[in-house]
Amino acid sequence: MKPSTLRIGRRYRPNRLADHYDVIVIGSGMGGLTHAALLSELGQRVCVLEQHYTAGGYTHSYERNGYEWDVGVHYIGDVGAPTRTRKMFDFLSEGKLQWAPMDEEYDRFFIGDKVFNARAGKQEFRDNLVGQFPEEAQAIDEYLQLLRQVGDGLAAFSTGRMLAPWQRTLAGPLLKWKTPSLMFRNTHEVLSELTSNPDLIATLCGQWGDMGLPPKQSAFMVHAMIARHYLYGGFYPVGGSWRIAESIIPKIQASGGEVFTYARVEEIVVEHGRVTGVQMADDHLIACDRVTSSAGVANTFGHLLSDEVTRSYGYDKKLDSVEPSFGHLGVYIGLKGTAEELGLPKTNFWIYPSNDYDADVERFVANGDAEFPVVYISFPSAKDPDYENRHPGTATIEIVAPAPYEWFESWADKTWGKRGEDYERFKAELGERLMGHLYHRLPQLEGKVDYYEVSTPVSTNWFSGYQRGELYGLAHTSERLQQDWLRPQTPIKGLWLTGQDILTCGVTGAMMAGLMTTTAMMGVRRMTPVMKKIFG
Numbered sequence: 116m117k118p119s120t121l122r123i124g125r126r127y128r129p130n131r132l133a134d135h136y137d138v139i140v141i142g143s144g145m146g147g148l149t150h151a152a153l154l155s156e157l158g159q160r161v162c163v164l165e166q167h168y169t170a171g172g173y174t175h176s177y178e179r180n181g182y183e184w185d186v187g188v189h190y191i192g193d194v195g196a197p198t199r200t201r202k203m204f205d206f207l208s209e210g211k212l213q214w215a216p217m218d219e220e221y222d223r224f225f226i227g228d229k230v231f232n233a234r235a236g237k238q239e240f241r242d243n244l245v246g247q248f249p250e251e252a253q254a255i256d257e258y259l260q261l262l263r264q265v266g267d268g269l270a271a272f273s274t275g276r277m278l279a280p281w282q283r284t285l286a287g288p289l290l291k292w293k294t295p296s297l298m299f300r301n302t303h304e305v306l307s308e309l310t311s312n313p314d315l316i317a318t319l320c321g322q323w324g325d326m327g328l329p330p331k332q333s334a335f336m337v338h339a340m341i342a343r344h345y346l347y348g349g350f351y352p353v354g355g356s357w358r359i360a361e362s363i364i365p366k367i368q369a370s371g372g373e374v375f376t377y378a379r380v381e382e383i384v385v386e387h388g389r390v391t392g393v394q395m396a397d398d399h400l401i402a403c404d405r406v407t408s409s410a411g412v413a414n415t416f417g418h419l420l421s422d423e424v425t426r427s428y429g430y431d432k433k434l435d436s437v438e439p440s441f442g443h444l445g446v447y448i449g450l451k452g453t454a455e456e457l458g459l460p461k462t463n464f465w466i467y468p469s470n471d472y473d474a475d476v477e478r479f480v481a482n483g484d485a486e487f488p489v490v491y492i493s494f495p496s497a498k499d500p501d502y503e504n505r506h507p508g509t510a511t512i513e514i515v516a517p518a519p520y521e522w523f524e525s526w527a528d529k530t531w532g533k534r535g536e537d538y539e540r541f542k543a544e545l546g547e548r549l550m551g552h553l554y555h556r557l558p559q560l561e562g563k564v565d566y567y568e569v570s571t572p573v574s575t576n577w578f579s580g581y582q583r584g585e586l587y588g589l590a591h592t593s594e595r596l597q598q599d600w601l602r603p604q605t606p607i608k609g610l611w612l613t614g615q616d617i618l619t620c621g622v623t624g625a626m627m628a629g630l631m632t633t634t635a636m637m638g639v640r641r642m643t644p645v646m647k648k649i650f651g
């Protein structure tokens with residue numbers, strides 16, 4: 116078997132560090148890499164420190180037994196035309212990242228015994244939905260109007276997060292006026308005012324797994340953001356999700372920066388209210404003026420800062436006001452035969468036991484033997500036109516389903532791969548249940564599966580550093596979105612935040628958080644030429 120080319124970034128060794136870095140970024144996910152690349156564009160020398168063996172955070176891929184899987188990128192929206200999202204990706208990757216469109220019907224929702232589809236294109240989405248719910252044309256049109264309203268409000272929301280305290284005092288009332296209050300209401304409440312058809316509500320919320328909260332718990336802002344994001348269809352990075360980080364790293368290196376792997380930060384060192392550097396797991400101290408943490412706020416304030424610092428800035432109480440998102444199971448499947456031979460679609464499957472998503476989640480959390488409230492199936496090798504070149508004659512499938520961290524907590528301290536027979540048995544049971552869903556939908560795959568393995572929330576903790584195996588960092592409740600402290604700048608001098616926790620989850624959410632943090636840190640005046648270069 117060929118050696119893996121998927122491990123990207125440079126292995127950390129103290130003697131490989133430069134004498135001085137302007138900024139240290141903790142975590143090489145999309146938020147950290149975007150921020151580092153933009154800083155590098157401004158001539159800053161940046162050191163990105165990643166605890167995992169490869170760079171990319173949730174955008175990394177891995178290989179086993181001749182197969183390759185992505186872990187946190189199944190589809191990206193808004194990249195089929197020169198949108199702001201596409202322009203950002205083009206800029207960061209110097210145009211090297213290419214995107215393959217999925218099928219017109221990019222999401223398929225199996226809701227009880229009914230099937231609905233999301234179709235690419237705003238008009239096509241609308242007409243298709245009206246075709247499925249002919250009496251609901253008015254509600255569907257009103258829904259699309261609401262998405263537009265939230266789109267306008269999102270700009271005000273993110274601008275507010277970038278401003279310094281004195282600017283917020285001045286601009287606060289205007290930004291509040293531009294941020295419609297419906298953004299912070301729960302999704303189900305907002306949709307129930309448009310329609311009483313539970314199947315339509317369920318279809319509109321069929322992507323709830325993309326942010327990890329069912330409609331009665333999630334903020335409409337995030338629902339709308341995701342719906343808008345995929346309105347023109349889903350796209351997959353050609354060559355696999357690991358190509359995202361691989362194509363951005365040269366931009367970070369251009370100003371003398373580097374992305375180090377196996378580089379676990381143990382502590383952010385703060386002296387007299389100012390960050391002075393980071394202490395590594397090998398005890399090495401790297402001094403710097405500024406540190407940006409892209410490792411999630413639970414890690415940053417719960418582990419990377421001393422208790423004394425966390426308490427003195429009130430972050431212990433602030434952390435109590437937010438919750439981690441759900442944990443998940445992943446099934447990574449390898450098959451003999453190409454995606455075409457096996458009849459695999461470029462469509463995501465979302466399988467729901469009923470149209471009452473919240474009740475299904477509640478039942479499952481109370482009793483793990485209840486049906487999975489959602490089973491998501493993705494066909495990465497079908498979506499990637501280059502997969503066949505890298506792994507001829509084979510195909511891959513991934514299944515994702517929710518699973519509370521608590522079920523696995525007792526194995527959290529054990530080493531990956533050595534958690535014992537009881538853990539393996541439990542995983543195998545869950546894996547079989549999920550494979551049953553796959554065979555039910557695609558019976559032609561019986562006997563074609565060559566290999567599969569199951570990951571749990573403790574695997575997520577091991578590889579990605581999320582303490583509770585969180586799928587998407589903080590849970591996307593309305594309360595979380597109204598936390599003013601979830602912003603790039605902290606009151607600790609020299610400490611900045613970026614990544615999915617300060618805006619929203621998603622590769623694009625984390626990328627835009629990277630842009631926000633860089634703008635807040637470097638100032639609009641310095642960023643303007645860069646913005647012009649990116650967005651024209």
Ligand SMILES: Cc1cc2nc3c(=O)[nH]c(=O)nc-3n(C[C@H](O)[C@H](O)[C@H](O)COP(=O)(O)OP(=O)(O)OC[C@H]3O[C@@H](n4cnc5c(N)ncnc54)[C@H](O)[C@@H]3O)c2cc1C
Pocket residue numbers: 141142143144145146147164165166167171172173174186187188189190191378379380381409410411414443515578579580581586587613614615616619620621622623624625
């Ligand atoms: C199963 C799954 C499917 C998903 N599917 C999609 C999808 O289809 N489309 C989409 O847009 N989004 C998807 N997402 C969400 C998306 O991947 C994330 O929201 C986004 O990538 C988060 O980026 P980030 O930079 O904020 O964090 P991360 O990518 O999580 O990066 C944080 C990094 O910090 C590192 N770190 C933590 N602690 C330390 C430390 N002490 N020292 C050094 N490094 C540290 C971690 O190892 C990690 O690499 C999915 C996520 C999951 C889990």
